[in-house]
Amino acid sequence: MASPERERFEQLVRSSSGRLLAALVANLGDLDLAQDSLADAFLAAAQRWPRDGFPDDPDAWLYTVARRRALDHIRRESTRSGRERATLETQAEVLADREAETDASRRSGIEDHRLRLVFTCCHPALPLDARVALTLRTLGGLTTAEIGRAFLVPETTMAQRLTRAKRKIRVAGIPYRIPTATELPERIDGVLRVVYLIFNEGYLASDGDAPIRHDLADEAIRLGRLVDELMPGTPEVEGLLSLMLLHHSRRDARVDAAGDLVTLELQDRSLWHADEIAEGAVLVEQSLRRGAPGPFQLQAAIAALTATAPSFEDTDWAQMVLLYSELLRREPSTVVELNRAVAVAFARGPDAGLALLDDLRDRDVLTTHLLPAARADLLLRLGRTAEAREAYDHALDLATQPAERRYLARRRSAVPPSPAPKG
Amino acid sequence: MKYMLLIYGDAEKFAKLPAEVRDGWHGEYMEYTQKLAASGELVAGDALQGIDTATTVAVEDGKTLTTDGPFAETKETLGGFYIVDVPDLDRALVWAAQIPDARSGKIEVRPVLDLGDM
Structure with a gap:
């Protein structure tokens, strides 16, 4: 394929795969089968299109080919149980019926299927890491290798995670549907x-x-x-x-x-x-x-x-304190408390902010580097340099992300020397 | 699909419920079971006697070992079950959430293995 064509093709794979997959899953009720037949369709497209040119409606072309592949597959399939085969055959008939559907209704149907797939992939019956992986795989169109790289997990591990999740969807009967009004929120x-x-x-x-x-x-x-x-x-x-x-x-x-x-x-x-x-x-x-x-x-x-805000100084800190208070009221969290304390420090002065941070520290409820780092900043602004240095040291002990560690080390080295002790 | 809803009760948490709630517990179960039966989705269900009445059997080298127990290792013990036949997991979860013990213990929802699928 010539390179502009290749680019167009790759972009199409990326933009269409989630949509098409959702439609196929909804019709077939089987994520694996849908994925396989869609992959077949893309492969067929990669072979045919450079020769015959891009079709007018690439999505429709891919959808039709994938559907045909799925039908062939279902007919060939002999390892499935009688009941499951019967279900798939019924679905195959439904699929054939849908050949007759108009393009417009197919499109709106696809949107609906995509939403169902969102809820399936994010179903609370799946472990969180699997929800993330499935969402990226089926809706984001990322490959297993890409997801593995993104989360620093070997591709084989990520593949197993996806396989286990898909098995649970099938065996536990996690539905492909939009939740009812009571479940929805x-x-x-x-x-x-x-x-x-x-x-x-x-x-x-x-x-x-x-x-x-x-x-x-x-x-x-x-x-x-x-x-x-x-x-x-x-x-x-x-x-x-x-x-x-x-x-x-x-x-x-x-x-x-x-x-x-x-x-x-x-x-x-x-x-x-x-x-x-x-x-x-x-x-x-x-x-x-x-x-x-x-x-x-x-x-x-x-x-x-x-x-x-036009500048950091001109930020509406008082309004920000109000918003943080409201957030805290709805969803109590120590990190929000910390952020609110920092906003208070800008709205009413470092003393007021530090008092809130000291309260957090005394309750011993927040164990990340964020708390000592925020305290250090306020102590520095109050000119309490020795305490600031100590707090930066504490933050450095707790921080793990390299860029954050470098930042804290830089802040610490910028603390001016403490005044000589009096007397 | 059939699902078994395994009811794990927590005696300690149950004891902390207000007296009128505890007194109404049996009635709540009766009402729930009737509602489930009326929906046509109930397959079976029963409550179990306490774990202190349980007996454990295991066969090792052809020899039957019978012992008292098991003794509860956690506060939650299996106290009963329902089997429901519903379209999907979400529906089973809706039924599970309405079981009175869901409020003081936990309900485990497990698909029943369909031998036709093997």
């Missing part, structure tokens, strides 16, 4: 958690040397857009998409040329992606107007305050 939360987990893994990778992995963050935003498109007007879905856009808009400023983290205060705001900030800010406003605020919307509102 909890299930949507589950889907959003999976998407946010993928984003965070990209935003601040827990392992590895690179502090930001754009591929995963981009993928999470794509998934967020997909869920938003499939369930339009759902406040927390909009909230999460807004939050991810706003965080991700700062990616180029968060790391310097040496690969080290740059704090918000020192980031070059001209490197922030204004279009993404605008989109995120509009989204969060729109979601909050729906009158059902939730944790993602509140976090997005906080991120929007930061992203739209």
Whole structure:
């Protein structure tokens, strides 16, 4: 294939595979069969299209070929039990009936199938790591090898994880359907958690040397857009998409040329992606107007305050404290408490913030490096240099991410020498 | 698909429930079972006597060993079960969540092995 054609083909594989897979899964009721027949269809396309040219509607072409392959496969299949074969044969008939469907109804059907697949992949009966892997594989169209690389797991391990998950879907009867109204809020939360987990893994990778992995963050935003498109007007879905856009808009400023983290205060705001900030800010406003605020919307509102402030100093810290208080009331968490304390330090002075952080420390409920690092910053601002150094040391003992360790070490070495003891 | 809903009760947590809830427990189970039966999805269900009445049997080298117990290793012990025949896991989970002991113990939901699938 010539290179522009190849590029077009690869882009098509990426953009269409999730959609087509969802439609095939819904019809076949079998993820493996759907994946295999779709792979066959792509293979056939790679052979035929360079010779015959791209079809007018590549999706329809791929769908038809994959469906035919699945039918052939079902007819050949002799290892399945009688009952399962009977089910598949019925499905094959249904498939044949659908040949007659119009293109438009097929398309809207596919959207519906994709949403079902989202809920299957994020079903709470599956372990969280499997939910993440399945979502990236079936909806994101990533290969098993790519997912393995993204989570620093050998490809064989990731393949086993996916196989086990697919087996559980089949054997435990996890459905391909949109949850009922009573189940829906909890299930949507589950889907959003999976998407946010993928984003965070990209935003601040827990392992590895690179502090930001754009591929995963981009993928999470794509998934967020997909869920938003499939369930339009759902406040927390909009909230999460807004939050991810706003965080991700700062990616180029968060790391310097040496690969080290740059704090918000020192980031070059001209490197922030204004279009993404605008989109995120509009989204969060729109979601909050729906009158059902939730944790993602509140976090997005906080991120929007930061992203739209003319400068760090001119951030509306008082408003931020209010938003953090509201978030804390809804979803108590020590990390939110810590962030609120930092906002309080800017709104009312370092003393007020430090008092809250000391309270957190005394309760011994937060054991990550974040707490001593935040205390160190405030102690430094109060001129209590010896204590600041000590707190940075403590933070360095706890931090594991290399870029964060380098950042803390740099901060510590920048603490001015303590004044000579009096007397 | 058939699913077994295994009811693991927690005596300690149960004892902490308000008296009127405990008094109504039996009635709640009766009501639940009736509702399940009326839906047409109930296959079977029974409550078990306490674990202190259990006897364990194992055969080793052709010799039958009979012992008292098992003794509960966790606070939760199997106290009963239902078998339901429903379209999918989600439906089974809906039934499981309505079992009174779901509030003080745990319900394990397991697909029943269909011999036709083997």
